Amino acid sequence: DAKTTQPPSMDCAEGRAANLPCNHSTISGNEYVYWYRQIHSQGPQYIIHGLKNNETNEMASLIITEDRKSSTLILPHATLRDTAVYYCILGGSNYKLTFGKGTLLTVNP
Amino acid sequence: DTGVSQDPRHKITKRGQNVTFRCDPISEHNRLYWYRQTLGQGPEFLTYFQNEAQLEKSRLLSDRFSAERPKGSFSTLEIQRTEQGDSAMYLCASSHGGAGVSYEGYTFGSGTRLTVV
Numbered sequence: 001d002a003k004t005t006q007p008p009s010m011d012c013a014e015g016r017a018a019n020l021p022c023n024h025s026t027i028s029g030n031e032y033v034y035w036y037r038q039i040h041s042q043g044p045q046y047i048i049h050g051l052k053n054n055e056t057n058e059m060a061s062l063i064i065t066e067d068r069k070s071s072t073l074i075l076p077h078a079t080l081r082d083t084a085v086y087y088c089i090l091g092g093s094n095y096k097l098t099f100g101k102g103t104l105l106t107v108n109p
Numbered sequence: 110d111t112g113v114s115q116d117p118r119h120k121i122t123k124r125g126q127n128v129t130f131r132c133d134p135i136s137e138h139n140r141l142y143w144y145r146q147t148l149g150q151g152p153e154f155l156t157y158f159q160n161e162a163q164l165e166k167s168r169l170l171s172d173r174f175s176a177e178r179p180k181g182s183f184s185t186l187e188i189q190r191t192e193q194g195d196s197a198m199y200l201c202a203s204s205h206g207g208a209g210v211s212y213e214g215y216t217f218g219s220g221t222r223l224t225v226v
Contacts, residue, residue: 043217044202046216096154097215098154099152099153101149
């Protein structure tokens with residue numbers, strides 16, 4: 001029962017910003033938004049998470065709308081190594097993450 | 110510490126055989142998780158340990174599956190009487206959690222790919 005909706009695939013040119021959307025209209029007040037990515041043949045990798053405020057770290061930025069019903073993960077300067085499946089996940093505690101099918105981001109040279 | 114280690118990386122077994130996978134988490138992580146991933150799908154939660162206690166098991170974890178984490182360190186996942194439907198990538202992850210601990214995300218291993226023939 002995926003609680004998030006993501007496009008199945010997106011393309012991005014190398015060096016440009018990649019903006020990955022996620023809809024979570026049924027998010028509850030205590031649920032965080034987590035982003036993970038999975039490069040082919042590897043385990044998922046944590047990227048970033050947030051509750052209400054926008055967040056930034058060395059990997060990405062997370063923009064959460066004021067009503068918290070959607071969010072956008074931004075990779076500011078995508079590289080070929082950013083090609084991966086990106087998962088947007090809701091969770092109220094730091095266990096039992098429920099992954100959907102995610103968005104396959106392909107970064108093109 | 111080089112991260113979460115899983116062994117073996119690949120396992121091919123005949124239907125009906127038993128298999129066991131091992132996961133070595135990051136040493137200071139008290140939480141350990143097992144997930145299963147089939148082709149084209151996201152990982153599915155199987156079970157979760159806090160230290161040595163198994164706190165939750167998914168309905169996906171049938172009676173043929175058992176997981177242990179003796180002494181709260183490494184964990185094993187055993188599948189008895191394997192079936193072709195058990196073919197999947199089995200992922201282990203660990204994290205540091207608890208009251209007052211800030212979230213740092215799961216660290217996943219590279220997984221064990223099981224093929225049942």
